[in-house]
Amino acid sequence: xxxxxxxxxxxxxxxxxxPRTGAVNPPIHLSTAYEHPGLGRSTGFxxxxxxxxxxxxxxxxxxxxxxxxxxxxxxxxxxxIGLVLSLFRPGDGILAPEDLYGGTYRLFEHYRRQYGIPxxxxxxxxxxxxxxxxxxxxxxxxxxxxxxxxxxEIDLEIYGKIAKKHGLLLIVDNTFYTPILQKPIVLGADxxxxxxxxxxxxxxxxxxxxxxxKGEDLCGQLAAHHNAEGAVLSPFDSxxxxxGLKTLPLRMRQHEANAREIAERLRSEPSVKEVLYxxxxxxxxxxxxxxxxxxxxxxxxxxxxxxxxxxxxxxFITYPSTQTHADIPQKERTRRGIDDxxxxxxxxxxxxxxxxxxxxxxxxLARQKxxxxxxxxT
Ligand code: PLP
Numbered sequence: 001x002x003x004x005x006x007x008x009x010x011x012x013x014x015x016x017x018x019p020r021t022g023a024v025n026p027p028i029h030l031s032t033a034y035e036h037p038g039l040g041r042s043t044g045f046x047x048x049x050x051x052x053x054x055x056x057x058x059x060x061x062x063x064x065x066x067x068x069x070x071x072x073x074x075x076x077x078x079x080x081i082g083l084v085l086s087l088f089r090p091g092d093g094i095l096a097p098e099d100l101y102g103g104t105y106r107l108f109e110h111y112r113r114q115y116g117i118p119x120x121x122x123x124x125x126x127x128x129x130x131x132x133x134x135x136x137x138x139x140x141x142x143x144x145x146x147x148x149x150x151x152x153e154i155d156l157e158i159y160g161k162i163a164k165k166h167g168l169l170l171i172v173d174n175t176f177y178t179p180i181l182q183k184p185i186v187l188g189a190d191x192x193x194x195x196x197x198x199x200x201x202x203x204x205x206x207x208x209x210x211x212x213x214k215g216e217d218l219c220g221q222l223a224a225h226h227n228a229e230g231a232v233l234s235p236f237d238s239x240x241x242x243x244g245l246k247t248l249p250l251r252m253r254q255h256e257a258n259a260r261e262i263a264e265r266l267r268s269e270p271s272v273k274e275v276l277y278x279x280x281x282x283x284x285x286x287x288x289x290x291x292x293x294x295x296x297x298x299x300x301x302x303x304x305x306x307x308x309x310x311x312x313x314x315x316f317i318t319y320p321s322t323q324t325h326a327d328i329p330q331k332e333r334t335r336r337g338i339d340d341x342x343x344x345x346x347x348x349x350x351x352x353x354x355x356x357x358x359x360x361x362x363x364x365l366a367r368q369k370x371x372x373x374x375x376x377x378t
Contacts, residue, residue, distance in 0.1 A: 006180065007249045009064060014057040014242050028239045029053040050227045054235040058242050059210075062200075065245075066179045066192050068212035070219040072226045073238055077175065077195025078103055079231035080209030084171055084191055086225040087218070090116035092139035097124040097154065098336050099147035102325040104173070108142075124154045131162050140169040146176055149285050149320040149344045150337055151276045160188015169218075175199070175311070177281050180252040185214050191222075198311025199282070202244040202251055206237050251313065254349040255282025261352040262345065262359070271297075271363045273341065282347045283310060285320075291340040294319060296366035303350065303358040310346030315355055318344045 004012075014026035021027075029052060034045040045051050055073050063071035074080040081104055088094075094108065098121045111117040122130055124143065141163055145154040156172060163170035171191045172184035178199045184192045194200060196208035211226075213219050226232060233241070263277035263284050271293055277284040288294060298306045304315045308323045318324055325338050333339075347355070 006065065009061065010245050010248055013061045013245055014054075017057060026054060026057050026239065026242060028235050030235055048235070049230045049232055052232075052235055052238070054242075055233055055238040058233070058238045058245075061242070061245070062210055063212055066174075066212040067183055067185050068192065068214045069216070070213060070223065072211045072213075072222055073196075073233035073241070074209035074211065074226070075231045075233055075237075076207050077193070077197055077209040078107060080193045080195070080211045081107060081173075082231065083209075083211050083222060083226055083229070084193055085111055085117070086229065087169070087221055088115070088117050088139060091118070091137055093118040093120065093135065093137045094140050094142050095120050095122060095130060095133055095138060096142040097144065097147050098122060099150045099152065099338075100144055101148045101173070101175075102320075102327045104142075104144075105325075106327040124159070125152065127155070127158045127162060130159070131166075134162075134166050134168070138166070138168060140171055142171045142173070144173040144176070145182070146278045146281070146283070148176065148283075149318075149325065149342060151176075151278050151283060151285055153278050156182070156184050156187040156189060163190075164188065176283055178248060178252060180249055181256075181280055185212065190214055190218060195311075196241050196244075197309065199252065199255075200244055200248065200311075201241050202248065202312060203240075204309060204312035204314065206240040206244070208233050208237055208241050210241075251349055252282070255347055256280060258282070258349065258352040258355065259284050259345075259347040262347055262355060265356045266359070269360070269363055271367060283344065284347065285342060285344045287339075287341040288343065289341075290370065290372065292370045293363070293366045293372075294340070294343065296369035297343075297362050300362035300365040300369075301358055302361075303354060304345070304362075310344075312346070313349045315348035315350060316346045318346070320344055 015024055018027050032048040058073050059071040108119040112119050143154050160170050170189045172189045174184055174192050175195045175198050192212045194210040196210050213222055259282045263275050266272050266275045271289055272286050273289045274287040304317050307316045320338050
């Protein structure tokens with residue numbers, strides 16, 4: 001087939017793959033078993049844990065999108081990271097940024113204690129320091145870019161070169177930017193993971209994960225363990241992610257346009273001390289001047305939901321210190337800059353003016369509630 005551009009690939013993902021009926025949209029194949037045409041023969045599908053036609057459409061399309069060789073759809077983003085960790089043996093070390101999704105930190109700590117996988121957390125803003133921390137036991141660099149929740153971009157190309165030089169795997173969690181904004185494999189990564197629960201699904205209605213890898217050996221190992229462990233994505237959930245992906249380019253444009261506008265507006269909001277926005281994507285974090293504002297702010301938002309996820313069409317606000325990053329010990333959290341004044345916004349695709357008005361109103365009511373009506377001194 002001729003090469004298709006991203007919007008075309010995604011808008012038509014899985015379409016016209018059922019010649020028997022001519023169905024434009026892909027059917028959801030619920031069958032777990034597939035009849036063999038004869039002894040030693042297969043239609044390519046034998047048992048649903050190994051391969052399912054609906055899941056295969058998602059996996060093949062997503063591997064093309066991330067420019068990898070194969071993709072593996074998992075039952076959650078954490079199952080996707082768990083699948084990647086199946087590549088590790090006791091003693092195989094990981095270097096990861098300090099600013100990391102709390103659930104990933106929790107899983108890494110489990111692997112460290114239970115299976116002897118050493119994980120070291122470093123600031124990744126200085127590549128030479130990371131390079132100096134590589135030891136004979138290091139097997140991989142595991143990066144989220146931008147980091148979560150401080151939203152600092154990490155230069156994947158530099159770390160791709162470092163990984164290659166030292167024979168390490170570069171693993172990138174691309175949940176926040178998606179392949180619309182960043183293609184880690186093109187920049188030198190070996191493996192990309194996603195919480196497809198976020199932008200890829202896009203509607204806060206499906207829990208899913210994806211792993212994409214480059215290279216026959218890695219893909220073979222991941223395929224074997226995906227089947228062996230079985231945390232695969234169900235046919236219906238695969239279909240929901242396919243449907244979400246069809247509008248991903250459009251949604252990312254709107255998320256980004258709204259986030260830029262809100263970041264700009266929040267910089268002049270009197271109760272906001274700092275806005276953390278990398279200039280791309282739909283995620284931004286902010287620090288309020290007084291942590292006492294947080295509770296009344298959250299209570300007074302009408303459009304923006306206080307909820308613990310991101311990447312959906314509707315705007316969410318999250319309080320990392322008690323939600324996404326609660327599993328990181330408090331002292332450690334504070335040292336990493338995740339303090340009680342930090343809030344994270346997943347900016348949706350609503351009208352930006354409505355979102356800005358909601359924030360301005362809630363900040364005003366929060367100031368009144370804590371008895372601080374004056375604009376604080378800077
Ligand atoms: N990676 C990142 C960056 C996340 O934000 C999350 C969840 O919030 C995950 C992985 C885990 O994904 P899931 O919740 O789909 O298991």
